[in-house]
Amino acid sequence: MSPKNLKVLGVYHVIFLVQNTMVGTGLLSAPQRLSVLGYSQVLMPIYFGIIATITLWPMVWICSQYKGDNLFRINELLLGKWMGKGINVLIVLHFTLLIAAIISNYMNLIQSTALPEQTTTVTILLVLLLLTYIVNGGIKTIARFCTLAFCLAIPMVYFLRWGIEKGDLSHIFPLFNFTSQEFFKAMQQGYLSILGYELIMFYFPYIIDQKKAFKHAMIGIWITISLVFITTVVSVMYYSEWQLEHVEFSVLHLFKAGEFSFVERIDIMGITFWVSLILTTAAAYLWSARKGLDSIRSKKNKYHVYFITAAIFGVIMLPVNREFQQKLFDASIYIEYIVILWPIFLCLIHLVRKKQVKSK
């Protein structure tokens, strides 16, 4: 690939790529994950947004020091070949787990709401196939798909109307009614609903306007944050604290509140449409994982993507009990927190080893 062709992501591509990789099943269950705080969870998304913006900065900074390289390459440059490769293997494994977690979560939801009488094996296979089809189109197709998915999904905000009508805005008061312990618990459980923006470290070399990338990524982050904010506000208005804690996919029940004269149940429509949002997230991760595999094996191979997909399928279908699987998935999500903080570590190393690396 020539360097001219490498840069394919325009302004909107970056915004929506960042925005849509952040929206997945996390948004559906955000109010439940924050329910430790009860009604006071309303402002949580805003704090998340601030944290995301702060953590975004070292990511963009370290990438802009190595303009043509993604994180895998930067790892190798800064930590030495073997150490870097070791870390990269871990990241790829972690991404595989994470995609498995995303898809498996969603498929469980689909199984319990839309297809209660079927096993999910075939549907998972179908989703994974579609996923490879998207990823094979390259990062630009993923970005464009994100844009389209966003445009198609944003009207769903209208479905929250009934929740707002029925809800009571006074629930959000008092605003800061929690202890610091509760706050950190909610932080730990809830932050994963906005994960996904860290992938910018992998597609950064493809961005045309790298200087403004931080700004564009931030716009994307804040679009998502405002969506999460709207969902938590409406959920708080509509539910009792008990419901917030026990209704797992609160957005689903918010959709259940509405009706049109020609469609009685909007929740099924909404939840099945959600597949496109899941696919955008999973596709971005899969693309990054494929790049990782390329960089570990130091060559490009189109079968890498099938290899990872097969691994994902294997993890989802793993013949272990659900508890272990769930623990595995949870672990993968917490590892993601490390990935978010990783660039800070890299930045420090970069500052120390600056001259050494440059001279190479």
Added chain:
Amino acid sequence: MKKSIILFVLTILLTGCSDKELKVPLEDIGMVSTLSFDYIDEEMMKLTVAIPQFSPEAKENTQLFSVTTDMISKGIVEIEMQSDKKIVLNQLRVVLFNEEFAKHGRMRKLIRHLYRDSSVGNKVLIAIVKENGEEVLKADYPDKPNVNLYINDLLQPSINTAFNPNTNIHDFIYTQTSTVHDSIVPIVDKKNGIIKIEEVAVFKGKEMIESIPHDEALIIQALQGRKNLAPLALDLGDGEEDKLVLDLISNKVKMKSNKNMEAPKLSITLKMEGTLVDYVGYRGGELESLEKITKLEEDIDKHTSKQVEEFLDKLKELEVDPIGLAEEFRKHYHGKWDKEKTNDIISKLQVDVKVETSIISTGNLK
């Protein structure tokens, strides 16, 4: 590209081979429209389901099945044994409980079961039957096409039954689990071949403790800020004839609490705007002048605020809060709020009610 298309087609073909459960087509599904629960004893209940019968050849337009069971799903399975169709709850519209059932506090568990079931919508309406739910469903309503549609339409929101809280599954779970609310559910009664909503059941915690008449239930709706209230019929006269009907156009409630947990005080301002549609009484014929109307407005204010106060006193005695008055205190309170605090507030509550009525027109005649 080529490969993925081939793979896609292969998967589709392979799904055809997979040994999955045969889907039941629509016409072989019995879609339960109304469920009714009758109390037998602490363990058991009588479950009646009503399924609309679509076949024009059938004589009855509703299929009814009753079983005695202790769990809903178990009951459904038993009913399936009697029925020629697969019984599903996807199109459930109304759930009926008899009064005894509600008084024993067993409603919450059953409704929570329905709330968890993803095939059941959240807008399933709940009502309490005075005597026996099964009888309501089994009774003959010669002028109604279908008992399912009849009950469903009856319980739907309508301007003339504005006192009806239209409690659905979500509302019930919400009020049951909310720390500041107590549930209210409409009560229906079968009388002389018709079903009628007349009263509203008030719950304290899980149990129904009281039924209140419809004009008091209307106060609950008014204080909750419902916009479209029924035409308000008032009898102002003490001895003298002084009756009127107000068609309410808008209704605004303002509540202000003193934020004091020890001596809670709440001032409620109720602003009503309406048209005078009917008047019988000593003022008759002289209502054209503005002063007279202002006088009438004042009388209405006095009368209504007294009514509201009386009703709130009644709630205070019962220590229940169907309106959610405690929310005014909760939202200023830091720390965990629970049901006891609500009860505590309600029992100590001092209320100051102010009603401001304005009659904006008296019709076209001068």
Added chain:
Amino acid sequence: MKIGRLVRATLSGTSQKKTTKIEHEEPTNELKDQVTERLENIRKQTSEIDDIMFKKIATDEGVVTVIYSNSLVEKMTIQTMVFIPLTNYIHQIHQVSDSIEDTDIQEITKKVITGQTILFFHKTFQLLSIDTYSAPTRSITNTEVESTVIGPQDAFTESLETNISLVKRRIKSPMLKNETFTIGTETDTKISVVYMDGIVNKDNLEVLKERIEKLDHPAYTDVTILKQLIEDNPLSPFPQYYLTVRPDTVSGYLHDGRIVVFMENSSAVMICPVTFLEMFMSVEDYYNRWTTASLLRMLRFFGFFLTITITPLYVSALTFHPEILPYELLLNLQESRAKVPFPPLFEVLFIELIIEVLREAGSRMPAKVGQTIGIVGGIVIGTAAVEAGLISNILVVLVATSALLSFLPPIFLVSNTSRFVRYIFIISAGLFGLFGQMIAFTWLMVHLLRIDSLGKPYMSPVIPRKATDLLNGIIRFPTKYLTKKSGISKSPKK
């Protein structure tokens, strides 16, 4: 007509007279042998092509053999352009004809079979050719496939020259270029690549020319074959180039910097690159007022998505999600489905197939029989199938609506596509209900996003390349705002 015949009669008379004269003349033997040898060679090459005529005519410059194809050259033309000048003012012939330096027999034959007339001067051994190609053509008629109410009514014919003239009448600019290529190893088909110099994106032009040069398909009978061969994604069900028979559509797109490919013997022309949205635009949109045009465009565009979702929705609602239907409708459906023996999936496939059969039968039949088919199919089969309990009556309404909707796009190829895509949706709805349908929809979206048209993204105005593209998207803004060229044909800034 009468006069023509008369002239022809007299002329042929003269030529016969002249040929008889030849016998009296005595050329040198050596030369005569050479001449006969050459002529024999040509004869051998063209043996069994019976419409090639050899005529010896005595002129002032000695005997001339005239070789031409009887079927490609009209009698009138050969008389006025060759025979009369040859016998009367022969110096004119030298002025209007090209002399052939290359004496390759193959070349000469080729000239003859493309409609040129070869003059062979026995005395000087000179070869001349005159372009006398005058095969009969159809006159310009109204368009039947893309008729509009407002706007010009003329349509392209099968003649390349006529078609190009129809466009050149509309754009009188020296910037309008038409480059001719010959493709097809066996058919030697002439195509013409037309574009507006200065507006067209040079990159697009390069890509197109490159693709045309790489072609090695033997035979072309219509531009659609060429279209399929040079499309970016030949496996996709979606047409990636616009196809039209209307000269006004073509000139509109030329103004916007698109490239148009004409082919001889093809009444349709191909426009590239285009976007998915443009498949739903008709040139009539620009003649209508903007309000009407926008409404119609929305109808066509959303009609496409409706036609691929209505019947699948029926399948998934009935098999998987009865709860999404309103109660009264559901009771009706149950009642009408009660007698139907198939599961909804097969019920839908069955009636969809019947519709396909009807449509196909209708379009292959002579017009008069076609009407009867409509009645038989529509009324008899439709009503009777419901009466017989083979399908539910609500489904008949849905299928009929979706069949009508599928004919909304102005390009017929898109309506074919919509039918194909609908089957994918029906089957996935039958397997996984709404979820399957959404999976199929996502596939459709991704597929559309992955398609290119001449290297340009197919979904361009949906995800706009330029803000002004939105002015001429699903909503057509008033004409005074439509001055900017679309982003897809814009040359990249360098």
